[in-house]
Amino acid sequence: EAQVTQNPRYLITVTGKKLTVTCSQNMNHEYMSWYRQDPGLGLRQIYYSMNVEVTDKGDVPEGYKVSRKEKRNFPLILESPSPNQTSLYFCASSHPRVDEQFFGPGTRLTVL
């Protein structure tokens, strides 16, 4: 089954404790992206990647890091999480010539 998977789905952590949210897709998509969704603010793009080793900042990259060492994986790293990073996070992927993005199920992160 073609899908985007994220882990963990739910995470409660404390300020300053490094964490990684994994994202994997099995559709051989070149393009992958991370978003956060907050009430009243919609989806905001954090980082995107056009292909392996090619990443670029979205609208809200501060406090986040990403890497794209393999085509299928695009982990999101929070080196020192803060409470304002409490949010619902979505990973998405698409083939660059087809603009439909396929979204993962979401990761709900709470930083205390």
Added chain:
Amino acid sequence: QKEVEQNSGPLSVPEGAIASLNCTYSDRGSQSFFWYRQYSGKSPELIMFIYSNGDKEDGRFTAQLNKASQYVSLLIRDSQPSDSATYLCAVNMGYSSASKIIFGSGTRLSIRP
């Protein structure tokens, strides 16, 4: 700041009527435009995309794009209760097929029986 604006709603429409959702964007260089539907607690899913001025129809859905006025709209004909969801407008601000995507904050649509 490049922006995509939507009325947050809620927009209440009787079953069987036409629901009209609107979106404006600020960047004249935007190339492609999307409508996603998101049910509560679920991931967004693509309904339609449109690249050229005019109308694009797919079943009960019609997307309309007017680049001169910088707006894109979505019409849902014969609205069903299952259409009740939040509708997200998204704009590709880049010149390649997939780059920086800006989403609006979404319009909540409620179809009343």
